[in-house]
């Protein structure tokens with residue numbers, strides 16, 4: 192998400208910090224800042240592009256051989272200069288940059304305010320610098336360790352203090368952070384891309400590690416203050432490879448990031464013991480939401496398919512009739528005050544979706560957003576909303592944004608359901624499923640090789656049909672979209688039951704069918720469809736539930752997914768389809784990150 196860089200050594204820190212921030216620019220960001228220390232601390236921040244920060248630094252004398260910098264992708268608080276990192280304590284002694292989310296920041300903030308601390312930003316991060324101040328007795332790492340003992344959530348952070356100079360203290364919990372120390376000095380970064388041109392040997396911190404970097408020296412402790420040994424990893428990536436985390440394409444990196452991005456989407460939002468969700472972004476309209484009798488979801492492309500899955504969940508579990516419209520097909524002859532309009536968009540800038548939002552606003556409808564890009568037009572213009580927290584998505588074909596959209600829709604369903612008739616046990620079951628997703632996605636990712644072998648086997652077929660029913664019908668359409676977007680193979684997604692009403696005419700030995708055939712309420716009907724295809728000589732790749740012995744006898748090839756999840760099965764089912772499309776494209780020598788004729792964010796109608 193955000194980017195952290197830090198340097199301590201014999202050279203001036205400023206040029207390194209600016210260069211490092213430029214190298215992590217590809218992640219997208221909305222504001223940035225840095226602090227360099229000598230006798231005084233010089234802290235500069237700017238909203239907007241990195242050039243803004245650079246311009247500001249030119250107007251000041253910024254000297255010193257240690258400092259930290261940050262490029263921000265907002266989570267808590269809009270992308271303003273005040274909310275940009277570093278954040279400092281009341282005395283301008285301690286400065287902190289942070290990636291991640293401090294879940295209990297509100298409680299900590301209230302406590303610290305009572306003690307007289309003065310907060311300047313709306314961020315969760317600022318509690319860290321003040322908490323460190325509270326514990327600071329001349330030694331920064333001690334203050335950091337004590338402060339981290341009080342916070343709940345995720346972090347990669349770097350801190351410096353004027354009153355304990357000559358060191359950078361870095362800490363990690365569920366958010367990547369690496370350090371590197373050599374003759375050039377000591378480095379810290381959340382993204383190897385920032386420092387690979389200076390150092391090829393890095394230590395990737397583990398959860399609970401606190402590293403103290405003093406130029407050419409360093410040591411690592413855990414949160415219990417015990418010294419820890421960590422191995423160095425040699426990396427031979429260049430900057431571009433490092434930006435992709437060592438993967439050949441962003442799309443693959445983003446597919447593999449899904450255990451983490453999905454976890455980030457529900458982190459701090461699930462209240463398992465109460466079987467409900469806490470969604471800060473829609474608290475302001477909570478009362479209005481109690482009264483709504485209908486939802487209309489509006490979105491485009493992959494976000495549209497996520498919306499279709501949302502319809503099933505909202506109708507089945509929250510009992511609210513839901514319609515889903517493509518942004519470009521949306522029309523609103525008359526406003527109904529008991530309808531909420533929900534706009535789903537990764538970029539928050541899609542013109543078709545935005546124009547539907549304008550129409551709803553002009554007519555006075557209640558508008559909600561599920562948006563990944565913080566501060567984007569749709570996020571700003573909706574009455575209330577929920578951010579995905581999936582992190583920047585660079586590959587044009589959407590992957591991790593889709594799974595996070597479905598997860599956020601499930602949180603919304605849980606929230607609205609519990610406002611209505613959903614009992615606590617159903618709520619708990621729902622919450623348990625959501626929580627199990629990161630682990631189960633990880634299990635599916637272990638079978639990348641199996642799926643890639645199938646991609647190799649099927650890559651030369653000119654046409655594909657994807658079939659699914661109910662919750663997995665939109666997944667079939669998303670699977671087909673992935674394949675056509677990046678491999679240019681013709682693919683269609685169809686409702687499983689519709690095959691006999693037309694598509695069956697296309698089927699022969701050269702027209703393979705991907706059938707999502709999970710062990711759920713529609714399994715029997717899906718199997719009938721598969722038999723109809725087989726009877727016409729068609730090839731079937733089945734996506735089935737682990738433990739299903741029958742399917743292997745019927746299908747030409749089978750991919751299994753874990754059986755633990757029912758309601759949220761689309762989040763698991765889509766992943767092999769993403770992997771399949773990715774490998775077909777790669778085997779056909781197409782660039783999956785930059786499909787021809789397509790754009791990541793379509794800002795024209």
Ligand code: G6P
Nearest residue numbers: 491492493494536537538541589
């Ligand atoms: C483009 C992208 C798709 C995306 C769609 C909607 O077509 O290539 O990947 O699903 O726009 O984008 P949004 O940002 O609104 O989700």
